[in-house]
Amino acid sequence: MISIEMVITRIPGLRRDDLERWIGNAWVRPDAQAGGYMFQEIDVARVRLILELRDEMEVDEHALPVVLALLDQLYDTRRRMHDLFDALRRTVPADLQTTLAATLEGQRRDP
Amino acid sequence: MAKPEDPYQTLGVARDASQAQIRSAYRKLAKQHHPDLNPGSKAAEARFKLVSAANELLSDPEKRGRFDRGEIDASGQEAPPRHSYREHAEAAGGRRYGAHGAQPESWSQADIDDMFGSMFTDEARGDTRPRRGHDERYVLTAAFLDAVNGAVRRLTLPDGRTLDVKIPVGTTDGQVLRLRGQGGPGRHGGPAGDALIEIRVAAHPLFVRDGQNISLELPVRLSEAVLGGPVEIPTPGGVVRMRVPPHSDTGTELRLRGRGVPAHGTLPAGDLRAKLRVVIGRPDAALEAFLRDWKPEHDSDPRAAMEEGP
Numbered sequence: 574m575i576s577i578e579m580v581i582t583r584i585p586g587l588r589r590d591d592l593e594r595w596i597g598n599a600w601v602r603p604d605a606q607a608g609g610y611m612f613q614e615i616d617v618a619r620v621r622l623i624l625e626l627r628d629e630m631e632v633d634e635h636a637l638p639v640v641l642a643l644l645d646q647l648y649d650t651r652r653r654m655h656d657l658f659d660a661l662r663r664t665v666p667a668d669l670q671t672t673l674a675a676t677l678e679g680q681r682r683d684p
Numbered sequence: 685m686a687k688p689e690d691p692y693q694t695l696g697v698a699r700d701a702s703q704a705q706i707r708s709a710y711r712k713l714a715k716q717h718h719p720d721l722n723p724g725s726k727a728a729e730a731r732f733k734l735v736s737a738a739n740e741l742l743s744d745p746e747k748r749g750r751f752d753r754g755e756i757d758a759s760g761q762e763a764p765p766r767h768s769y770r771e772h773a774e775a776a777g778g779r780r781y782g783a784h785g786a787q788p789e790s791w792s793q794a795d796i797d798d799m800f801g802s803m804f805t806d807e808a809r810g811d812t813r814p815r816r817g818h819d820e821r822y823v824l825t826a827a828f829l830d831a832v833n834g835a836v837r838r839l840t841l842p843d844g845r846t847l848d849v850k851i852p853v854g855t856t857d858g859q860v861l862r863l864r865g866q867g868g869p870g871r872h873g874g875p876a877g878d879a880l881i882e883i884r885v886a887a888h889p890l891f892v893r894d895g896q897n898i899s900l901e902l903p904v905r906l907s908e909a910v911l912g913g914p915v916e917i918p919t920p921g922g923v924v925r926m927r928v929p930p931h932s933d934t935g936t937e938l939r940l941r942g943r944g945v946p947a948h949g950t951l952p953a954g955d956l957r958a959k960l961r962v963v964i965g966r967p968d969a970a971l972e973a974f975l976r977d978w979k980p981e982h983d984s985d986p987r988a989a990m991e992e993g994p
Contacts, residue, residue, distance in 0.1 A: 593889060596886070596887055596889075597889070598886075599825045599884070599886040602780065602781070602884075602886070602887065603887060604887075605888065605892045605893075606892060607892050607899050607901070607959070613777070614772060615769075615772035615773070615777050615778065615780055615781070616780075618768065618769040618771075618772050619769055619772075621769070622768075622769040644773075645782065646783065648770075648773040648774060648778050648781070648782070649782045651773075651774055652774065652776075652778060653791075655774070
């Protein structure tokens with residue numbers, strides 16, 4: 574587990590008051606424990622992403638919640654897509670998988 | 685010092701260059717930029733240093749491999765492994781920021797109908813009996829204090845409708861509220877489905893919740909801890925005045941009965957537990973002088989319980 578101080582040390586250019594505001598906005602959701610927040614690696618990666626979005630890609634903080642909500646939806650969809658692929662691989666007979674692959678291939682060739 | 689550039693660029697070789705190509709490129713550049721052959725040229729000297737460093741890194745297959753994998757940077761320093769947000773978000777752990785919290789995404793009837801069309805639904809077989817609409821799931825992030833004290837928050841649905849969601853007192857993270865009849869429309873005269881709203885509770889900078897109780901770390905002065913005294917303690921219901929008992933210490937817990945999560949349902953109100961943390965602050969001359977002359981009556985080693993170091 575990673576403390577807020579470690580997050581600030583690990584990410585150059587990150588200010589504590591910014592991070593605390595992002596947590597307050599629920600853009601970053603570390604676990605709360607007696608004595609402070611505890612971050613997981615995904616939280617740290619998300620903090621880094623938010624910082625890059627704001628400072629390098631010039632997404633200001635008013636627009637950030639929209640961008641984050643769309644990203645979260647995108648990743649939701651991608652995780653579900655992978656779940657679907659897993660289910661197809663486990664349950665669909667091989668010949669049907671071949672047909673499916675050929676159909677998708679066809680769509681790719683003549684859009 | 686300038687950031688070291690990509691050693692492959694420095695040597696002018698492709699990323700998949702053979703060891704022989706690297707050696708030959710290095711020799712050629714070394715000849716060109718060697719300081720002894722270019723006396724007085726600072727530029728050549730700097731270039732030569734870069735070329736030598738690049739060669740040192742790339743001529744060692746082990747180091748080269750580690751650089752290629754991003755484990756060390758161009759100056760040979762250990763680079764912390766850095767995973768992009770995407771790697772986390774696409775793995776199962778990414779559900780932490782998903783619409784359904786840490787639960788696996790569930791497939792609703794509507795999703796499955798979308799995927800397979802009406803091929804498997806009753807209508808395809810000519811069934812026009814009334815059918816209840818689908819339940820629809822939403823997530824609403826509530827502020828910590830709204831979840832503790834209760835609040836009404838407006839949720840805008842994807843179809844533009846708004847729902848006023850009553851967050852009850854003492855709502856916990858992940859709790860699902862069911863709003864009857866606010867889900868998908870029924871078919872053939874059937875009733876509408878329900879809206880299921882999962883409440884996500886945001887963390888609070890001071891308070892941590894444990895069931896009905898709320899804990900908090902309360903910084904106190906040295907004098908307040910030793911001599912006792914009145915302090916103001918923030919609670920979810922507002923600031924409360926309380927006395928710190930004399931001879932308190934870091935870790936002493938004050939319990940404010942009934943100042944935690946308010947009573948709701950059959951649950952009685954919880955307590956607020958304030959754990960003291962003694963803060964010395966900036967010492968002054970008087971404190972220093974006192975401590976120098978102080979012969980403690982009960983001197984004990986606070987580290988006595990710690991294990992012996994190696």
